[in-house]
Amino acid sequence: MRREKDTWSYVNIWYLIIPLAYVTFLFLIPIFKMIYMSFFEFQGVGKALGVFTWHNYARFLMDLYYWKVLGLTVGLSFLSAVICAVMGYPVAYHLCRVNAKAKHILTALSILPLWVPITVRLFGLMSLVETGTLLAVELGLVYCGLPYMIMILTGPIGNVNRSVEEASYVCGAGFWTTFFRITFPLTIPGLVSGFMLVFALNTAAFVVPVTLGNGKIITMTTLIQQQATYIYDWGFAAAISVIFLIVSMIISNSGKLYDLWQARKAARSEKLLRTAVRGEGENL
Amino acid sequence: MDYQLELTNVAKHYKDFIAVDNVDLQIKKGEIISLLGSSGCGKTTTLRMIAGLIEPTKGTIRIQGENMNGVPPHKRDISMVFQNYALFPHLSVYENIVYGLKMRKIRDKKVLMERAREMMDIVQLSGVENRLPRELSGGQQQRVSLARAMIVEPKVMLFDEPLSNLDAKLRERTRVEIRNLLKRMNVTAIYVTHDQEEALTISDRIAVMNKGKIEQITVPTELYTKPATKFIAGFVGHANFFEGTVQHVDGDRILVKSKGRHLIQAVVPGAGRLSAGKEVTLAIRPENILAGASGQNMPNLVSGTVTARIYLGSTVRYLVDAGEGKEIEIDLQTKHLVDCGEGDTIHFSLDENNLILVNR
Numbered sequence: 001m002r003r004e005k006d007t008w009s010y011v012n013i014w015y016l017i018i019p020l021a022y023v024t025f026l027f028l029i030p031i032f033k034m035i036y037m038s039f040f041e042f043q044g045v046g047k048a049l050g051v052f053t054w055h056n057y058a059r060f061l062m063d064l065y066y067w068k069v070l071g072l073t074v075g076l077s078f079l080s081a082v083i084c085a086v087m088g089y090p091v092a093y094h095l096c097r098v099n100a101k102a103k104h105i106l107t108a109l110s111i112l113p114l115w116v117p118i119t120v121r122l123f124g125l126m127s128l129v130e131t132g133t134l135l136a137v138e139l140g141l142v143y144c145g146l147p148y149m150i151m152i153l154t155g156p157i158g159n160v161n162r163s164v165e166e167a168s169y170v171c172g173a174g175f176w177t178t179f180f181r182i183t184f185p186l187t188i189p190g191l192v193s194g195f196m197l198v199f200a201l202n203t204a205a206f207v208v209p210v211t212l213g214n215g216k217i218i219t220m221t222t223l224i225q226q227q228a229t230y231i232y233d234w235g236f237a238a239a240i241s242v243i244f245l246i247v248s249m250i251i252s253n254s255g256k257l258y259d260l261w262q263a264r265k266a267a268r269s270e271k272l273l274r275t276a277v278r279g280e281g282e283n284l
Numbered sequence: 285m286d287y288q289l290e291l292t293n294v295a296k297h298y299k300d301f302i303a304v305d306n307v308d309l310q311i312k313k314g315e316i317i318s319l320l321g322s323s324g325c326g327k328t329t330t331l332r333m334i335a336g337l338i339e340p341t342k343g344t345i346r347i348q349g350e351n352m353n354g355v356p357p358h359k360r361d362i363s364m365v366f367q368n369y370a371l372f373p374h375l376s377v378y379e380n381i382v383y384g385l386k387m388r389k390i391r392d393k394k395v396l397m398e399r400a401r402e403m404m405d406i407v408q409l410s411g412v413e414n415r416l417p418r419e420l421s422g423g424q425q426q427r428v429s430l431a432r433a434m435i436v437e438p439k440v441m442l443f444d445e446p447l448s449n450l451d452a453k454l455r456e457r458t459r460v461e462i463r464n465l466l467k468r469m470n471v472t473a474i475y476v477t478h479d480q481e482e483a484l485t486i487s488d489r490i491a492v493m494n495k496g497k498i499e500q501i502t503v504p505t506e507l508y509t510k511p512a513t514k515f516i517a518g519f520v521g522h523a524n525f526f527e528g529t530v531q532h533v534d535g536d537r538i539l540v541k542s543k544g545r546h547l548i549q550a551v552v553p554g555a556g557r558l559s560a561g562k563e564v565t566l567a568i569r570p571e572n573i574l575a576g577a578s579g580q581n582m583p584n585l586v587s588g589t590v591t592a593r594i595y596l597g598s599t600v601r602y603l604v605d606a607g608e609g610k611e612i613e614i615d616l617q618t619k620h621l622v623d624c625g626e627g628d629t630i631h632f633s634l635d636e637n638n639l640i641l642v643n644r
Contacts, residue, residue, distance in 0.1 A: 161368070161370065163366050163367075163368060163370040164370045164371070164372060164373070166335075166337055166357070166364075166366070166370065167364065167366060167370035167371075167372070167429075167432075168372070168383070169336075169337070169356070169357040169358050170335055170336075170337075170357050170358070170360075170362060170363055170364040170442075171358075171363065171383050171384040171387055171432065171436070172358045172361070172384055172387030172388055172436065173358055173383075173387045174356070174358050177387065181372075182372055185374050186373065186374055269416055269418050269419045272415060272419035273418065273419050273420070273421070276412070276415075276419060276420050276421040276424055
């Protein structure tokens with residue numbers, strides 16, 4: 001899209017240098033170094049890299065164990081996103097329906113856990129559940145994802161026009177019919193983005209599997225940490241990271257497909273609207 | 285018990301605010317009643333109480349004699365047209381229109397299709413049944429919401445300022461269409477509006493609301509010619525007011541001395557209950573003032589200085605300073621124009637038969 005040149009603005013393109021430098025030094029360079037490293041034999045910390053090899057990747061891809069770790073990671077976080085959606089939706093719904101004062105208090109309460117450092121929260125949780133079980137890890141993931149899900153959902157639920165719900169009531173629909181036929185379908189875009197956020201956050205969760213998995217539940221993040229800091233095979237760790245990076249990119253961008261689909265529908269609507277408005281002008 | 289809708293002593297109190305104050309209203313089957321008033325007068329609150337969206341603080345609402353207190357909106361067999369249309373944005377025009385029928389347990393696709401088609405023909409919407417609401421113009425959306433409300437053949441149909449989002453020309457045309465449609469289908473309707481012209485066109489009777497109360501309920505013509513209160517006289521159309529003391533009563537004829545020291549003769553029905561010395565308010569419409577009068581034998585002769593001359597197309601409105609801070613509006617047909625501009629002195633007479641006695 002072309003910008004209008006005569007729009008006056010304070011924003012100078014050179015201001016972008018600051019974030020650009022930040023991203024380059026702290027993100028792009030390390031990432032590329034990691035990708036580079038994943039293709040070479042690792043000969044020890046501080047030593048030169050060995051010869052080019054596919055071995056690091058082959059080792060991951062040929063071993064069923066690593067596939068299982070990947071599957072577990074994705075599976076646990078997918079399930080946690082589902083549970084967060086189911087648990088978070090009613091909370092967000094009520095948050096949007098109470099009066100302003102109650103809303104402030106309840107919103108504060110629902111994001112209260114985010115004010116406490118994650119390790120502190122999880123140590124609290126550790127005293128309640130048996131660590132090293134799938135249940136414990138899943139519980140931790142849900143616990144961490146829920147505030148985000150609630151926050152994201154309050155937006156679209158709050159945006160549902162109340163008179164649309166009222167229209168459904170006066171048309172003869174009760175509360176639940178109205179909810180499932182009107183309110184819920186209108187909030188699906190928000191549900192998708194909330195789901196994608198929690199899914200992506202929890203795929204990359206590290207502290208939860210470390211503390212609640214207690215070394216018995218291995219996810220992609222803990223696997224990378226093991227390889228990098230205990231086994232000192234940075235080449236393999238880098239390869240796992242790259243594979244993990246690709247998987248998480250696919251996951252977090254799959255939500256975009258939905259957005260794209262919505263955008264296409266909106267564009268079609270706009271075209272039809274233009275003809276409708278024109279038609280009305282002629283009728284007059 | 286013969287009434288389609290009956291409100292008895294209905295009130296809505298908020299913490300320190302009385303939104304609706306003891307409203308009584310009886311509506312017969314097929315009647316169209318407007319609730320007319322400025323914003324905050326309680327008309328929308330009254331409508332929403334009838335719909336069941338708000339519980340009244342006290343009083344009873346009966347639909348076909350059945351007490352509706354505590355009955356949720358979806359069990360009242362009513363329907364409503366909203367100001368912002370409130371169409372279901374994710375459903376097609378067809379799905380929007382048949383929504384109420386589906387909720388009334390009509391599942392047969394053929395029946396649904398047929399009734400939707402019929403309704404869409406009536407509101408002239410054919411050909412857009414598969415579109416989404418956002419793909420329609422404002423006028424089309426308005427007709428979809430009308431069709432959606434009307435297709436269920438409700439006991440009472442409620443309108444919440446449904447035309448205020450349309451442009452002036454379309455609004456004028458649509459209100460006639462709505463009235464014809466309601467009459468054809470013999471629907472009982474309550475129509476909330478702040479637009480007096482809209483109320484006058486659409487309704488069989490108009491209830492003017494002010495500060496949570498119904499001030500007068502009557503047929504459109506009477507509302508204009510015989511407003512009961514000063515508020516109504518000023519709200520529906522324009523009016524000039526003369527406050528003063530009764531000097532003399534003779535049958536229907538009274539003589540009033542206004543605060544502006546004018547002696548005004550008026551013929552008002554029911555003047556017999558008045559007696560000399562009583563404080564009264566007389567109102568007269570700007571078009572009932574005869575300007576350019578010079579004959580000394582005309583009654584209620586007043587003169588003043590023109591302060592403004594406003595051209596309104598078919599009429600010209602003069603704002604006249606009649607002395608002692610009294611401003612008077614006079615409407616003259618453009619074709620009977622008097623040659624008179626700002627600063628000129630104008631003589632006019634108040635038509636004694638068109639003076640109205642109003643309550644304060």
